[in-house]
Amino acid sequence: VDMFEGLENAGVYALAMYMGTVITVPRKSLAKIIHPILTKSFKENNLQEIARLYNQSSINQLLLSLIIYVGILISLDDLYRILPLEFQAGKPLIMILGLAYLSDLATGSNGQIIITSQYYRFDFISSVLLMLTAVFLNYLLIPQFGILGAAIATATSVGVYNIIKTVFVWWVFKIQPFSLQTIYILLLGLLSYFLGQFLVFGLHPILEILLRSLIVGSLYMTLAYIFKLSPEVNGIMSNVLKR
Secondary structure, three states: OHHHHHHHHHHHHHHHHHHHHHOOHHHHHHHHHHHHHHHHHHHOOOHHHHHHHHHHHHHHHHHHHHHHHHHHHHHHHHHHHHOOHHHHHHHHHHHHHHHHHHHHHHOOOHHHHHHHOOOOHHHHHHHHHHHHHHHHHHHHHHHHHOHHHHHHHHHHHHHHHHHHHHHHHHHHHOOOOOOHHHHHHHHHHHHHHHHHHHOOOOOOHHHHHHHHHHHHHHHHHHHHHHOOOOHHHHHHHHHHHHO
């Protein structure tokens, strides 16, 4: 019985982790674009350009990942209508892990800035701290809270790791990733989430997810475009609209 409970918990946690990591998809595309520009900026000692990239990476990652996170949250009830009943235990895990990854993305390319700079060794130090924090918190929380404890341990470790990197970049380079747009994007995400909670059509769960995601996603991106929250995203949307 214990073995099957372990397998069941592993499946629930694996699904939650997968849903959480889906939020990080925008980072992979943006990282490829930012890295060569950061390298060039460091060679030229162009701190102004590095600060601009830092801010823009934060805005773009937050804008794109937040709508994925909101889309997941507003679809969870319908998703669990399809999945076996046992998987419902994963709902708070997805919320916690997703929030941790979202906060990581919101702070922009702090890791890339550290790796590209002369302080690249600090990335190794912070990674070791992440590992030690994760091991300690898992040891502390799993016996008491089970898979929920594992999610809290992971989220806290990621949060601490990210705070350390953000503070380090601010301390060394005197730059930080946040701006007024950060607040506007968060408010837009909150509005989209509450809208999604009210949209109930009484359809099959898959159709429900698709229709709700389409409405909320379209409104989110339209408002982001109207209020010009990201020049890069606006540029891409303008090109699409022209075509």
